[in-house]
Amino acid sequence: MESILAAHETLSSKANLSKALQDVDALISLLQNARDNIESDPDTTPLHIAKLKTPLKQSFDKIDDDLKEVNKGLNQYQKALKDKFKASALPTASIGSNASDGAATGLDSQRSLVERAIAMHLLREGKFDVASTFVKEVSAQAAGQDDPPRWLEDFADQEGGEDENMDEDEDGELDEELYGELGRGHLQRKFAEMYHILDALRNQHNLTLAIEWARNHSAELEDRGSNLEYELSRLKFVELYTSSPDDANTALLNALDYARATFPTFNSRYARETAALVTTLAYSTQLADSPYSPLFNNPSLWTSTSQLFTREFTSLLNLPSTSPLRTAITAGGLALPILQKVERIMSTSRGQWTSVNELPVETPLPANFMFHSIFVCPVSKEQGTDLNPPMMLPCGHVIAKESLEGTSRGKSRVKCPYCPIESKPGEARRVYI
Amino acid sequence: MTEVTLSKLDTDSHLILDQPLLRLPHELLRKNLKSAQRQIEVSHKAIDSSLDPVKPSSRPADTLAALDATLAKAQTLKRKLEALHEEERNLHRQQKARIAHLQDLHDVQSVGDVKFDDWSEVRLDRLLVDYLLRQGYTSSARALASAKNVEDLVDISVFEESSRVEAALRGGDVKEALAWCGENKQALKKISSNLELELRLQQFIALRRTGEMGKLTEALVHARKHLGGGQDLEFGLKAGGLLAHPPDTMVEPYATIYSSTRSDYLATLFLQTHHTLFLLPSQPLLHTALSAGLSALKTPTCHSLHNPNRGRSHLSSSIATLTGSPLCPICSTELNELARGVPYAHHTKSFVEEDLVVLPNDRVFGRERLRALCEKLGVPLGKIRDPTEGLRGTEWGEGELRKVYIS
Numbered sequence: 032m033e034s035i036l037a038a039h040e041t042l043s044s045k046a047n048l049s050k051a052l053q054d055v056d057a058l059i060s061l062l063q064n065a066r067d068n069i070e071s072d073p074d075t076t077p078l079h080i081a082k083l084k085t086p087l088k089q090s091f092d093k094i095d096d097d098l099k100e101v102n103k104g105l106n107q108y109q110k111a112l113k114d115k116f117k118a119s120a121l122p123t124a125s126i127g128s129n130a131s132d133g134a135a136t137g138l139d140s141q142r143s144l145v146e147r148a149i150a151m152h153l154l155r156e157g158k159f160d161v162a163s164t165f166v167k168e169v170s171a172q173a174a175g176q177d178d179p180p181r182w183l184e185d186f187a188d189q190e191g192g193e194d195e196n197m198d199e200d201e202d203g204e205l206d207e208e209l210y211g212e213l214g215r216g217h218l219q220r221k222f223a224e225m226y227h228i229l230d231a232l233r234n235q236h237n238l239t240l241a242i243e244w245a246r247n248h249s250a251e252l253e254d255r256g257s258n259l260e261y262e263l264s265r266l267k268f269v270e271l272y273t274s275s276p277d278d279a280n281t282a283l284l285n286a287l288d289y290a291r292a293t294f295p296t297f298n299s300r301y302a303r304e305t306a307a308l309v310t311t312l313a314y315s316t317q318l319a320d321s322p323y324s325p326l327f328n329n330p331s332l333w334t335s336t337s338q339l340f341t342r343e344f345t346s347l348l349n350l351p352s353t354s355p356l357r358t359a360i361t362a363g364g365l366a367l368p369i370l371q372k373v374e375r376i377m378s379t380s381r382g383q384w385t386s387v388n389e390l391p392v393e394t395p396l397p398a399n400f401m402f403h404s405i406f407v408c409p410v411s412k413e414q415g416t417d418l419n420p421p422m423m424l425p426c427g428h429v430i431a432k433e434s435l436e437g438t439s440r441g442k443s444r445v446k447c448p449y450c451p452i453e454s455k456p457g458e459a460r461r462v463y464i
Numbered sequence: 465m466t467e468v469t470l471s472k473l474d475t476d477s478h479l480i481l482d483q484p485l486l487r488l489p490h491e492l493l494r495k496n497l498k499s500a501q502r503q504i505e506v507s508h509k510a511i512d513s514s515l516d517p518v519k520p521s522s523r524p525a526d527t528l529a530a531l532d533a534t535l536a537k538a539q540t541l542k543r544k545l546e547a548l549h550e551e552e553r554n555l556h557r558q559q560k561a562r563i564a565h566l567q568d569l570h571d572v573q574s575v576g577d578v579k580f581d582d583w584s585e586v587r588l589d590r591l592l593v594d595y596l597l598r599q600g601y602t603s604s605a606r607a608l609a610s611a612k613n614v615e616d617l618v619d620i621s622v623f624e625e626s627s628r629v630e631a632a633l634r635g636g637d638v639k640e641a642l643a644w645c646g647e648n649k650q651a652l653k654k655i656s657s658n659l660e661l662e663l664r665l666q667q668f669i670a671l672r673r674t675g676e677m678g679k680l681t682e683a684l685v686h687a688r689k690h691l692g693g694g695q696d697l698e699f700g701l702k703a704g705g706l707l708a709h710p711p712d713t714m715v716e717p718y719a720t721i722y723s724s725t726r727s728d729y730l731a732t733l734f735l736q737t738h739h740t741l742f743l744l745p746s747q748p749l750l751h752t753a754l755s756a757g758l759s760a761l762k763t764p765t766c767h768s769l770h771n772p773n774r775g776r777s778h779l780s781s782s783i784a785t786l787t788g789s790p791l792c793p794i795c796s797t798e799l800n801e802l803a804r805g806v807p808y809a810h811h812t813k814s815f816v817e818e819d820l821v822v823l824p825n826d827r828v829f830g831r832e833r834l835r836a837l838c839e840k841l842g843v844p845l846g847k848i849r850d851p852t853e854g855l856r857g858t859e860w861g862e863g864e865l866r867k868v869y870i871s
Contacts, residue, residue, distance in 0.1 A: 032570055035486070036563055042493070043556040048500055048549040055545055059538045066531040073524035080518055080527060087515070091508050098504070101497050108490060115476075116483045138751040142599075144802045145754070149592060151798045158611050165596070165604040172600065299842075346791070355793030360591060360750070361584040363757025365575065368477035370756050390810045394760040397575050402792030403765040404828070405815040409871050414811060416764040423822065427869045449871070462868065463770050463827045464816065 035115055038108035046104025051097040058090040147182035152356040154219055155345070157226040162219070218348075225344045233337045238267050241340055251347055259343045261301050262336055264293050268308055269327055272315075283315055358400065366394035389414070404464045410434035410448055415464065422459040426452040435459055475570050481753060482566060485590070487743045488619055489559045493552065498650065500548050507541040561616035589614050595750040597623035600631070626738045633731040636670075638663045641734055651741055659737045661699045662730060664690035668703050669721065673711050683707070755806055758799065762808040766794040814870050821865040823850050825858075828868055 065079045138145055146169055153162035170183055228244055231237040245252060245260040252259055272286040287309075294305040307323065314321035319328070342352040351358070373392050406415035408431030415421040421429045428449045439445035439456040446453045511534050518530045565586060572580045589612040596605035602624055609615045625644075632640045645652060645660040652659065668691065671683035687703040702721065709718040720726075739746055794803045817830025827850055829837075837851035848865060849857040 032563070032567055036567070039556070039559055039563055043553075043560065047552050047556070048497075048545055051500065051504070052542065052545050052549055055538065055542045059535065059542065062531060062535050062538055066528065066535065069524060069527055069531065076524045076527050077521065080522075083515070087511070091504070094504055098497065098501055101500075105490070105494055105497065112483075112486055112490065115486075116479070138755055138802070139747070141802055141805075145595075145750075146599075148798045148802060149595070152592075153608070158608065161604060161607040161611050164607045165601060168601040168604050349791070349797070351791035351793050351796050353793075355796050355798045356754075357585065357588050358793040359757035359761060359799060360588045360753050361581075361757070362760045363753035363755070364478060364481065364584065364587065366756045366760035367753065368474065368480060370759075371477075371480060389807050390759050393810050393812060394756075396760055396809075400761060401815060402761070402795070403763045404817065405763055405765075405811050405813075406870060407811050407814045409814075412812060414764050414808070417768050417770070421870075423868055427867055429868060429870045449869070460822075461826060462822055464765075464870070 032115065034111040035108070038104070038111045042101075042104045042108060046101045048097075048101065050100070051094050054090060054094045054097055058087070058094075061086055061090065143180040143182065146180065148356050150182065151218065152354045154222045155350070155354050157222065157229075159219070159223060159226075221348055225341070228344075229337060229341065232340060233333065236270075236333055238263055238270065242267065244344075248347060252343060257343050257346075259339055261297050261304070262339060264297070265304070265308060265326075266332065266336055267293075269332075272311070273327065279315065283312060287312060362396055362400050365396055365400075369394050406431075406464045408434050410438070420461050421464055423462045424452070425454045425458050426450050429462060432461070475572075478569065479566060481587075481591075481749050484744055484749075485562050485566070485617065486559070488622065489555045489562065491742050492622070493555050493559075495648070495651075496548055496552050496555065500545060503541060503544045503548070507537055510537050558616045565617055586612075586614060586617070590617050591748075591750040591753060593618040593620075594623075595748045597627070598748050600627050602627060622742065626735060629738075630731045630735055633734055634727055636727050638666050638730070641730070644734075644738075648741060652737070655737075655740060657737050657740075658699075659733055661691065662733060665699055665702060665721075666726070666730060669706065669726075672706050673722070675710070680707070754802075758794065758803040758806045760809050761792070762794050762803050762806060763792075764808055766792060766800070766808070767804060816870050820868045820870060822868045823848065824860050824864050825850055827852065828870075831865075834865075 061083070065083050068079050069076050150162055150165055150169075153159075153165060166183060169180065173180060173183070224244075228240045231240045242260075242263050245263055249260060268286055268289055271289050272282055274282050274285070290305070290309050294301075294309070297305055308326070311318065311321070311323040311326065314323060318324060338352075345352045369392055370390070377391075406421045406429065407413070408415065408419075408421070410430050411434045413419060413431055413433070415431055419431050419433045422432050422435050423429045424435075424445075424447050426447050426449075428447050430448065434448075435445065435456060438448070443455065444453045445456050514530055514533045514537065518527050522530075565583075568579070568586075569583050572583060574580070589608065593605045593609045593614065596602075596608065597618070597620060602620070605618070605620060605623075609618050609620060629640045629644055632638075642660070642663050645663065664686070668683050668687050671679045671686060674680075683703075684707070687700065691699045691703045702717075705718055706721065709715055711722045713719055713722065736746065738744075745752070793799055816828075817833060819831040820828050821831050821834065822828050823834075829851075834848060834851070838848050841849065841851060843849050843859065846862050847859045848862055849859050851857075
């Protein structure tokens, strides 16, 4: 990287057209001088013209030299680039798609799905303007086609778009089926709401909207075992408590009132926590030294509550809290170097990987990129699938169905590969991991 | 899978997608320099020739007039160079921003670093803008680039130009493409592209198609001038063949050449040539990264019929299931369909929680997680319920749990 940077410095400070420009200026003044002299004293014309020839040639030689220096700088930069990126070939997307299908398939053929993912990504990132520009452009491009992408209908065009959609009344029934009672633009409205609340929460430290939302969705949140409602109330309590340092008594009373009104609803699950909060009122004069100080002096509280809110909000929409597209691209960045190496090795050895459904190598990802439990059969080293599911033997050990069938072929009893216990093949039980 | 390989980030190999990022401004700088050279060459000749007739014996008035003309030419040169210098400065600024962006990654120590997340976000924005530009969604690309402040990291103007030419070609207009070929003549020669010949042939076809006598003569002249030369015999022969076959011919290859699909062919050829010339990958990098990412994340569970989260869309009004783990991006509506065709990740070891138990309905859970989830659901002590079934699930006694061993 350093050599690239150094080469860039040379380019921007020295090896650029500024010198050539200076020399062109010099050339112009040379000509101008000659002209002025001739005009003021026409008799000297032959002299000045004769004097002009050589400097003129020199000027152009100089300009040529200036350009040569730029060229030299560029070559240096190119060399630095070459050293940095030794492998000049870019990885192709073909490794991701099934190798047997060739490179032409893959994501190219699924443009509409990719674009739907992008549109949803823009929404969940809160880039509503960009999203609506995008939806408009996609619609405009699709206008000439017989089969416009279905997903477009899930995004509301604030102005005008609705009318266009209205024309397609014939498949209104289908829409009903696909989009239920929620209607078009549902997702967009939802995310707009989320960012509205988040903005209040994160930037203005205003809890009102978030608390209202949590109360309206109390039952669903409860069903998920979410702490959001409690966390918000706690934050509100702390806010009231510390709101006016000048008038500590009023603040205390407000907090107490709030606690009386709100905390009983949390009694079943948060009795201990609410009790602790109310007890802090007794320490009001020396909170900082009290055992409760972490409850009050926690600068990351707003951020973490905002994150919790985002997570709960997206969960109720059945969506992951980080954009899947972002997760996938980051994972792709981590996996690509390995895949590229495999591709290179396979192209030199003319090998082919045999299992079409599975990548040929491990592409390790950090733990926060692991979303499912993974079962690898200890016998066959294959992953459990719907066709070859994990089977639990009566002893509690689990092997893949095909492995079980392999070991039990022709026998009435099968011995567990891990312990001495024997059982009938039929006693094995399919488990869902 | 070891922790060591994960925590350390191998920056150089991580940057394999980012070569074009630095290459493109460099190629543009080269092109810029070439333009400057051409300008200077042209002006040099012009200035020499305008001073040529001036002899020491010339009349002063003539000399002055010649000098004025020369001065004007020098001024033009200056203006042109200034414009090129301005462009050069822009490119240098982009270059600097890009180097800094890649340098940022070198400062990231591990994948768990917050800085890595930030960097990844910028990369995603870059890749998205690149994708939008390639698909011709220029306004969206502009909007996103400015919303995310990555204008110097993306090549809007380059793609804008190529989309314009591409659109013109699809509409049957080859003028812009020919102009582009003229600008990049040397470079095109170097990669021995026959784009220009194809475009000239297209002009010939347009003339031939009319069938009028005058136009046919014109076509003949055109073919002699542009297609006959020593470059590639094939084009001259094709032109000859086209003269012999009327536009409604069934004879191949002429029927194909006359057909309207040729404009699409030319547009694709132009894009290919353009991308090769500027060392741009032929596929959007988003595709490359996305398909690798989908595979790396995908597990057999993601499309399993027994996955409690699969196929749930945000539109179904049912309540989210509770598994206590974050929702998998591949299972979510956004990517589920897209990931269907890609292979799943390779694993050599099981990845499961500790202390596994199996419920009477055959679902396996970590004991601790199951306990915590049941508590959240308010299941009475000593009882358990499958949390994926929510509040309406069957309740069993804790004694019905069985230990299960997965190695």
